[in-house]
Amino acid sequence: NEYLRLQTEIKDLENKYATLHDELKELAEQQRDLAEKAAEEAKSENADQQTRDELAAEQSELNSKLEKLAEKMESATRDKPLYDLEKDLQKVLNEEAQAIRDSVAQNQEGLEQFLNGQPSPQSTQQFSEEGEQQADRLDPAREQAEQEIAEALEDAQKMQELLKAVNAYQQLYAAQEELAKQTQPYKDKPQSELSREDQLALQEMANTERQIKEGLEQVEQALREGAENAEEAYPEAAQDARNIADAIQQANLANLADGSAKTMQAGKGDQSHGKAEHLRSEMEKLMSECNQCQGGGAESEFTQRLKLMRGMAAGDTFSQMAQCKKFGKGNKPGGMGEGLGGMMGTGQSQMGENKSLLGGESMLGQRDKGDQESVNGDDNFTMREGPLDANVDKSDVAKSADNKREIRPAKSVTGDLLMNEYDDVVDAYFKKLTTGKKKGSD
Numbered sequence: 001n002e003y004l005r006l007q008t009e010i011k012d013l014e015n016k017y018a019t020l021h022d023e024l025k026e027l028a029e030q031q032r033d034l035a036e037k038a039a040e041e042a043k044s045e046n047a048d049q050q051t052r053d054e055l056a057a058e059q060s061e062l063n064s065k066l067e068k069l070a071e072k073m074e075s076a077t078r079d080k081p082l083y084d085l086e087k088d089l090q091k092v093l094n095e096e097a098q099a100i101r102d103s104v105a106q107n108q109e110g111l112e113q114f115l116n117g118q119p120s121p122q123s124t125q126q127f128s129e130e131g132e133q134q135a136d137r138l139d140p141a142r143e144q145a146e147q148e149i150a151e152a153l154e155d156a157q158k159m160q161e162l163l164k165a166v167n168a169y170q171q172l173y174a175a176q177e178e179l180a181k182q183t184q185p186y187k188d189k190p191q192s193e194l195s196r197e198d199q200l201a202l203q204e205m206a207n208t209e210r211q212i213k214e215g216l217e218q219v220e221q222a223l224r225e226g227a228e229n230a231e232e233a234y235p236e237a238a239q240d241a242r243n244i245a246d247a248i249q250q251a252n253l254a255n256l257a258d259g260s261a262k263t264m265q266a267g268k269g270d271q272s273h274g275k276a277e278h279l280r281s282e283m284e285k286l287m288s289e290c291n292q293c294q295g296g297g298a299e300s301e302f303t304q305r306l307k308l309m310r311g312m313a314a315g316d317t318f319s320q321m322a323q324c325k326k327f328g329k330g331n332k333p334g335g336m337g338e339g340l341g342g343m344m345g346t347g348q349s350q351m352g353e354n355k356s357l358l359g360g361e362s363m364l365g366q367r368d369k370g371d372q373e374s375v376n377g378d379d380n381f382t383m384r385e386g387p388l389d390a391n392v393d394k395s396d397v398a399k400s401a402d403n404k405r406e407i408r409p410a411k412s413v414t415g416d417l418l419m420n421e422y423d424d425v426v427d428a429y430f431k432k433l434t435t436g437k438k439k440g441s442d
Helices: 002-007 010-043 049-074 085-116 121-186 196-230 235-250 253-265 269-284 287-293 297-310 317-321 394-407 416-441
Strands: 372-374 381-383
Touching (some): 049 085, 085 121, 121 317, 196 235, 196 253, 235 287, 235 297, 297 317
Antiparallel strands (some): 372 381
C-alpha cells in the first residue's frame, strides 16, 4: 500500500467507482428498453406464450446481472484499503447494493406472476410498467451514491493537491541539499585548475539546478492554484499554502537557482558551491512551514469537514494522502515538464537514487574497473590488457588527446569521455606505428 500511495492519488479511485456506476446505468437503460419492447407487444395485442417466455427470459437475465453487480459493489474495497476513507465509501456502495437487491426482489415477484398467468395484452402491459418502475428505482440509487462518493473524493483531492505541492518542495530541497554536497569539492578550485571531467560534471550539475529552478516555479504556481480551489473547504490550509508560495517568491528562490545554474554551466567551480549552498539555506528556511502544513491544523480541518459535511470518518486518510509523490498536470509522476519531471519520474526523487545525475564527487576519478584504470589520477589511461599500451609513449597520447578535445563535443562523463580516452590511445598507437615505419625506411 505504501508504494502504491507514492504513485497514486485519491482521485484515482474515481475510476473504480465510476466503472460500477456506469454498469448500473447501462443495466437501467437495458431495463427501459425491455419495458418499451413489452409495451409495444401489448399495443399490438401479440400476447402469445412464446412472446411472454422471451420477455420473461430477458428480464430474468437482466435481474441476474443486477444481482452480480450488487455482489461486485459489496466487494469493491479491500480489507486494508489504500485510504481509510474507502471504508465509508464502501458503506455507500453497500447501501446501493442493497437497494439493487430490494428492487430485483420486487421485480422478481411480478415476473413470477407474469409467468404463471395466461398471456394477455394486459399482463404484458403490467410487465412493462413493472420494468419501468425498476428502472426508476435504479437511477436515483445510482445518482445518490455517485454524488456522495464524488463529493467526498473531491473534498479529499483539494487537500491532497496542497499536500502534493508541499511534498514537491521538500523533494526539491532534498535535491538542492545533495547538489550543494556535490559542489563542495570545487569550492577551493579555480576555473583554471578544472579538468575536462570537472567541467562535464559541473555541466551535469547545471542541468540539475535548472530542473530545480523549474520545479520551484511549478510548486509556487501549484500552491496558489491549490489554495484557490481549497479556499471554501479548507480556509486555514489554503492560507498556509499561500504563505509558502509568497515566501518562495519573496526569497527569489527560482532566480537564485538560475544564477547557480549559470555559474555551474560557465565552469566556475569555486563559485558554484557558494551559490548552491546559499540556495539550499534559503530553501531550508521554509521547511518548518511545510512541515506545519502537513499536519496539525490542516489535518484537523480535513477530518472535521469529512465528518460534518459527509458523515464519514477520515481515519488515517490525511497521512496516507501525504505519502503521494505525484506532482504535475496530466496526473503522472513528474508530469509538469523538465523541472520536477526530471527528478520525480518514479514517485520519488531520483537525485538520491542515482547520484550520477549530478556528476560531481560521485563520478570524479571513477571508471569501469573491469576495463581501465586511472594513471596517477590524471586524464590519461592505459588499457589493462592487450598490445596497445606496450609501445605507446604517454606524451603521444596527451598530444592526441589535446587535438581531439578541441573538436569533439562531450555529452556525458561516463560515455563520451571514456570513448575519447580510448580513441586517444588508439590514435597514438597508430601514429607510433606510422612513425616507426618511416624511420625504418629512411
